[in-house]
Amino acid sequence: MIPEVGQFALALALCVSIAQGVAGLAGAARRDIAWMSVARPAALAQAILIAIAFGCLTYAFATKDFSVAYVASNSNSALPLQYRIAAVWGGHEGSLLLWTLMLGVWMVAVTMFSSHLPDEMVARVLGVMGLLSGGFLSFMLFTSNPFSRLFPAPADGHDLNPLLQDPGMVIHPPMLYMGYVGFSVAFSFAIAALLGGRLDAAWARWSRPWTSVAWIFLTLGIALGSGWAYYELGWGGWWFWDPVENASFMPWLMGTALIHSLAVTEKRGGFRSWTVLLAILTFALSLLGTFLVRSGVLTSVHAFATDPARGIFILVFLALVIGGSFLLFAWRTSRIGLGGHFEVVSRESMLLTNNVLLVAAAGSILLGTLYPLVLDALDLGKISVGPPYFEAVFASLMAPALFLMGVGPITRWKKAELPELAVRLRWAFAVSLATAILLPFALGRWSALVSFGLLLSAWIAASSFVHLRERVKNAATGAGTWSRLRTTPLGYYGMLVAHLGVAVFVAGVTLVKGYESEKDVKMEAGDTIEVGGYAFRFDGVGNVTGPNYVAARATIHVSKGGNTVTVLYPERRIYPSQQMPMTEAAIDPGVTRDLYVSLGDALSPTTWLVRVQHKPFIDWIWGGCLLMAIGGLIAVSDRRYRIPSSRPADAAMAGVAARP
Amino acid sequence: MTRHFLPLAIFAALIVLLGVGLTLNPREVPSPLVGKPAPHFELPQLHQPAKTFSQKDMIGKVWLLNVWASWCVSCREEHPVLLDLAKSGLVPIFGLDYKDTREEGLPWLRRMGDPYQLSAFDGDGRIGIDYGVYGVPETYLIDKHGIIRYKRIGPLTPEIVRQKLVPLVNELNRG
Amino acid sequence: MALAAELRCLVCQNQTLADSNADLAVDLRNQIREKMKQGVGEADIVDFFVARYGDFVLYRPPFKATTALLWLGPLILFAAGLVTLFNRIRRRRIPEEINLTDAERERVRDLLADNKPNQR
Numbered sequence: 001m002i003p004e005v006g007q008f009a010l011a012l013a014l015c016v017s018i019a020q021g022v023a024g025l026a027g028a029a030r031r032d033i034a035w036m037s038v039a040r041p042a043a044l045a046q047a048i049l050i051a052i053a054f055g056c057l058t059y060a061f062a063t064k065d066f067s068v069a070y071v072a073s074n075s076n077s078a079l080p081l082q083y084r085i086a087a088v089w090g091g092h093e094g095s096l097l098l099w100t101l102m103l104g105v106w107m108v109a110v111t112m113f114s115s116h117l118p119d120e121m122v123a124r125v126l127g128v129m130g131l132l133s134g135g136f137l138s139f140m141l142f143t144s145n146p147f148s149r150l151f152p153a154p155a156d157g158h159d160l161n162p163l164l165q166d167p168g169m170v171i172h173p174p175m176l177y178m179g180y181v182g183f184s185v186a187f188s189f190a191i192a193a194l195l196g197g198r199l200d201a202a203w204a205r206w207s208r209p210w211t212s213v214a215w216i217f218l219t220l221g222i223a224l225g226s227g228w229a230y231y232e233l234g235w236g237g238w239w240f241w242d243p244v245e246n247a248s249f250m251p252w253l254m255g256t257a258l259i260h261s262l263a264v265t266e267k268r269g270g271f272r273s274w275t276v277l278l279a280i281l282t283f284a285l286s287l288l289g290t291f292l293v294r295s296g297v298l299t300s301v302h303a304f305a306t307d308p309a310r311g312i313f314i315l316v317f318l319a320l321v322i323g324g325s326f327l328l329f330a331w332r333t334s335r336i337g338l339g340g341h342f343e344v345v346s347r348e349s350m351l352l353t354n355n356v357l358l359v360a361a362a363g364s365i366l367l368g369t370l371y372p373l374v375l376d377a378l379d380l381g382k383i384s385v386g387p388p389y390f391e392a393v394f395a396s397l398m399a400p401a402l403f404l405m406g407v408g409p410i411t412r413w414k415k416a417e418l419p420e421l422a423v424r425l426r427w428a429f430a431v432s433l434a435t436a437i438l439l440p441f442a443l444g445r446w447s448a449l450v451s452f453g454l455l456l457s458a459w460i461a462a463s464s465f466v467h468l469r470e471r472v473k474n475a476a477t478g479a480g481t482w483s484r485l486r487t488t489p490l491g492y493y494g495m496l497v498a499h500l501g502v503a504v505f506v507a508g509v510t511l512v513k514g515y516e517s518e519k520d521v522k523m524e525a526g527d528t529i530e531v532g533g534y535a536f537r538f539d540g541v542g543n544v545t546g547p548n549y550v551a552a553r554a555t556i557h558v559s560k561g562g563n564t565v566t567v568l569y570p571e572r573r574i575y576p577s578q579q580m581p582m583t584e585a586a587i588d589p590g591v592t593r594d595l596y597v598s599l600g601d602a603l604s605p606t607t608w609l610v611r612v613q614h615k616p617f618i619d620w621i622w623g624g625c626l627l628m629a630i631g632g633l634i635a636v637s638d639r640r641y642r643i644p645s646s647r648p649a650d651a652a653m654a655g656v657a658a659r660p
Numbered sequence: 661m662t663r664h665f666l667p668l669a670i671f672a673a674l675i676v677l678l679g680v681g682l683t684l685n686p687r688e689v690p691s692p693l694v695g696k697p698a699p700h701f702e703l704p705q706l707h708q709p710a711k712t713f714s715q716k717d718m719i720g721k722v723w724l725l726n727v728w729a730s731w732c733v734s735c736r737e738e739h740p741v742l743l744d745l746a747k748s749g750l751v752p753i754f755g756l757d758y759k760d761t762r763e764e765g766l767p768w769l770r771r772m773g774d775p776y777q778l779s780a781f782d783g784d785g786r787i788g789i790d791y792g793v794y795g796v797p798e799t800y801l802i803d804k805h806g807i808i809r810y811k812r813i814g815p816l817t818p819e820i821v822r823q824k825l826v827p828l829v830n831e832l833n834r835g
Numbered sequence: 836m837a838l839a840a841e842l843r844c845l846v847c848q849n850q851t852l853a854d855s856n857a858d859l860a861v862d863l864r865n866q867i868r869e870k871m872k873q874g875v876g877e878a879d880i881v882d883f884f885v886a887r888y889g890d891f892v893l894y895r896p897p898f899k900a901t902t903a904l905l906w907l908g909p910l911i912l913f914a915a916g917l918v919t920l921f922n923r924i925r926r927r928r929i930p931e932e933i934n935l936t937d938a939e940r941e942r943v944r945d946l947l948a949d950n951k952p953n954q955r
Binding site for chain 2: 322
């Protein structure tokens with residue numbers, strides 16, 4: 001009964017979404033207040049209906065209703081409750097429902113926080129989002145119904161993949177999808193602007209907080225995915241340039257470019273059509289990612305098991321949405337105009353160069369991900385493109401971008417002088433250079449790559465400090481340091497923290513790649529091995545039973561210089577429903593290093609394969625991402641984005657005719 | 661303003677590529693050995709360990725080399741097809757028992773039937789590596805000069821036998 | 836070993852030879868170790884694998900005619916982006932042409948006439 005209610009809710013939501021789309025867009029085109037006013041209530045209704053459907057599916061999982069095919073293939077009677085709920089989005093159909101739910105959440109947010117926007121714009125934005133939602137609802141109802149029944153109902157389900165039975169599964173997909181889907185708001189704003197023929201600083205100021213919040217979620221989502229892979233998969237890696245990982249990283253890069261581009265459009269009115277294009281591209285990459293994961297076109301550990309028929313549906317949807325957007329762009333963009341003039345050396349040009357680098361990076365990742373497919377399609381053989389390619393290409397493109405991160409913020413708008421910049425930054429450069437050259441010696445081994453990475457990281461930190469100091473010192477009003485700090489807008493602090501987050505991230509990556517060490521050895525009780533200055537003693541293996549698994553658990557005693565540091569318990573688990581053994585690594589985290597031990601196969605009743613790793617500064621990678629997200633959050637809290645009860649200035653601007 | 665159509669043009673090309681991609685199988689890896697001489701081996705036979713078998717022994721004949729193992733699940737699927745093929749007498753079939761033990765391989769053949777003229781025993785899998793084996797079962801069609809003409813990764817099906825093997829064997833026998 | 840980290844496991848297809856626990860991966864790692872002990876160079880070991888499994892086994896795609904676009908693509912993208920950017924910046928420096936209608940031209944003449952030395 002409940003699953004049928006869920007399915008009915010989805011069907012109703014589809015009808016509402018079409019109404020929302022048509023009323024919103026046609027209403028705005030005809031400037032018909034009655035039609036436009038349908039948009040907000042329709043969005044709320046849709047969100048409620050989708051939430052009901054999602055609730056029904058969750059209920060089916062919670063009550064172990066194996067007559068629903070999707071529940072049967074992703075759950076099991078022994079599965080603990082929290083994972084039964086996480087299993088709602090463990091497979092293709094349910095994850096689509098999660099996508100749609102997130103879209104509903106964002107639609108409600110737009111409805112709630114748009115009172116200061118002109119009605120036409122809101123109608124168009126909600127109209128576009130309504131159509132997008134309609135697309136996903138159709139996809140579910142026609143090809144991937146989460147509520148289809150199985151007759152006869154099996155006695156027990158197949159189970160959720162053991163790798164997914166983890167807290168990471170509870171939080172990583174929702175965060176990631178909030179990010180992916182969030183970019184649909186910026187996309188909708190861009191389409192609304194193209195349709196309305198009006199694209200100016202006000203539009204940029206409206207779009208910016210939506211884009212930033214989506215970016216924050218995506219940053220956290222990707223970081224969580226990476227951290228989860230690190231501790232879950234058992235071999236200590238944290239990024240594999242897997243097609244699905246790339247599919248999430250490309251929108252992130254494009255979204256970062258978009259945030260920076262919106263900053264210029266908001267402050268200076270420039271880059272307008274480029275910003276619109278970026279907004280379309282960012283969401284296009286989100287949708288492309290959805291396609292790649294579900295169509296079977298690329299092999300990936302993350303790919304959902306699905307068939308090409310579904311792939312065709314998404315491909316057509318992708319072609320219509322993005323193709324339509326690019327067509328609209330080509331047609332309407334010439335009306336938008338150019339914007340302010342600026343010199344070759346100016347903050348605008350540096351931000352644009354940053355954009356070029358980020359877009360080139362995203363483009364290169366796309367190239368590498370799809371290249372094997374290109375060659376296969378042209379019958380030119382099968383190749384693999386893996387981490388060696390991506391790392392080389394990405395690092396080369398990001399190095400100049402990281403360098404610019406130090407210079408850009410202190411460069412004047414419109415026109416700046418290179419010699420003057422050099423003078424202001426000379427101490428920052430000197431300090432960075434010294435750190436870069438000397439620090440590797442202190443850490444044990446000098447290498448050019450490590451030094452270069454540290455140079456970039458220190459450079460960002462040092463030049464950020466210079467910027468902050470200049471801001472505080474150059475007080476025209478004679479106000480004190482503290483008062484200057486207090487009156488500085490949050491947008492600035494957000495940028496500072498986010499950029500520092502990048503510096504921390506780069507430092508973490510550089511140091512872990514430069515100094516990590518591992519040993520893969522056979523051990524028997526009493527054996528000791530030394531890695532990274534720590535002694536690991538194998539104290540034997542015992543058996544343990546979990547809620548839905550049995551495991552062999554090893555005891556590893558870790559010491560340094562004779563003092564006990566910790567005891568680790570890596571496990572090798574067997575989930576009877578899946579018959580595949582899984583290694584559950586034991587990690588001792590720390591600010592300056594992680595100790596990572598995983599248990600391999602038993603070579604004999606007393607001998608086991610053990611892999612021991614020392615990972616210096618690896619937590620700085622995720623710490624850096626967290627800082628970036630916090631920076632974004634600080635920036636979004638800036639006063640100018642607060643929704644006022646009334647904004648006469650905006651209302652007045654809304655009345656101004658479209659500028660050429 | 662034609663440059664404004666550039667994103668659309670690039671996107672259209674991408675859609676075409678992805679559309680073609682839906683018809684392909686990314687997991688299938690073709691073998692670089694097709695068209696090259698079958699790698700050399702000299703292995704003891706499964707049933708008679710004292711005797712050896714080498715690919716050289718088959719020069720002058722068209723033959724099929726089928727890689728199998730007692731632990732391989734898909735081999736069971738394929739076995740009836742092999743038995744029928746052996747009965748038809750179209751082409752002699754020789755087995756390569758890959759990463760197996762005699763204690764398990766011999767009874768397996770006895771249970772499932774033996775379509776092979778004989779099986780070579782590749783206990784440690786080294787010859788398999790030379791032949792680029794990565795997913796048992798795999799089947800190679802080798803011509804009179806010892807050149808590999810066709811490789812099938814995965815179980816043989818009646819369609820493949822009909823559509824690929826039969827015409828190819830006839831052609832090779834004529835030449 | 837570093838070499839195994841650059842080769843792809845064909846069985847699972849999404850792990851390196853160094854990380855995979857598949858039987859074949861273990862065998863191939865042993866092969867690499869043996870060959871290295873025998874003093875076979877890295878390039879030759881790579882050739883050994885490519886001869887048997889094709890380019891698919893390499894995670895670092897070789898630079899060939901078919902992969903030239905792959906390796907040069909990023910550089911081309913970046914260069915094209917920079918060139919486009921700087922061309923646009925430079926083009927903006929030319930002030931836009933202002934076209935006047937006849938009536939406006941008349942008005943300009945009048946206004947300029949007002950500025951003659953013998954002004955009223």
